[in-house]
Amino acid sequence: MAVYTHVPADELARFLKQYDEGELVSAKGIAEGVENSNYLIDTTRGRYILTLYEKRVAEKDLPFFLSLTEHAAGKGLPVPGPIHDRLGRVLQRLAGRPACLIEFLAGVSLDEPNPDACAEIGRFLARFHEAVADFPLDRRNGLSLAAWRKLAAQCGDGLAQIAPDLPALVDAQLGALEREWPHSLPSGVIHADLFPDNALFRNGRISGVIDFYFACTDSFAYDLAVTHSSWCFSADGKEHHADRTQALIEGYQSLRPLSEAEKQAFPVLCRGAAMRFLMTRCYDWLNTPADAMVNRKDPLAFRRRLDFYIQSGKGLIG
């Protein structure tokens, strides 16, 4: 479920009058997503997404996220930009929450991306990294290495409930990551959560990339590692698909070749990416009641990726 905040129809119709986007025809809550409330809005002029930001997105960060998507859209990337009202505003308040009307992009996300889709997402990511070169804002990565340690401590004994050998693995890997983490790779604004469910495809081509609410300033190669961890395995993490890896890396490098330092660092960045999602999923697993309406995501799917990267990470980039 992803409609936490209900907006009555008359309030929505009044809200839309601030824009030049036509009269309200219909509004439907969107079931996917877990962070925010999303509505699909049809007006007499077109189709839009209305997002109401719930508590996990910090209100102070919204200008960063909305300027970023507007910047990327302005560079011709398939990223939905925020819609301006007649006074030029993008961020509003609706039903007591911060809210934004956003461009709708048609397309469907892929459950099992094939190598062509991986090449597409690799090219998209390289274009995005080029496009942010002149983006003026910064945002600290709140889910970097230091935060994984804190999440592990907050999970405490719960890690062993998820898998008996998890505390030892996590502790050893965090130690190794702290020793090996690279600190001077080319950096800029990254998406940081580019999973298949955040990309929309039409006729085999990317038609939209959404959900920039983890975007932050970090190394570009780490963004590629996050994308690798989510696109190049079966969803349960049991199977690595070498053909997807090759397509993703080639697609990315066709537009932004990696430096030697980035190639060298890639295995450790991949271990970090797997650790990031392992830790947030463990935390959510232990802190979301089993009968909540939100689907809990399986932490072990990323523990399996971590195991893979520990064993075979060095062979990923030739």
Ligand SMILES: Nc1ncnc2c1ncn2[C@@H]1O[C@H](COP(=O)(O)OP(=O)(O)OP(=O)(O)O)[C@@H](O)[C@H]1O
């Ligand atoms: N601009 C858009 N154009 C078309 N569809 C969109 C757009 N934004 C969101 N959607 C649809 O709404 C769904 C939920 O959006 P989103 O994934 O951003 O929700 P969320 O709760 O913020 O995120 P998540 O749970 O993935 O962290 C998406 O799966 C997609 O189907």
Ligand SMILES: N[C@@H](CCO)C(=O)O
């Ligand atoms: N994409 C993440 C959720 C948002 O961080 C996951 O699948 O665990």
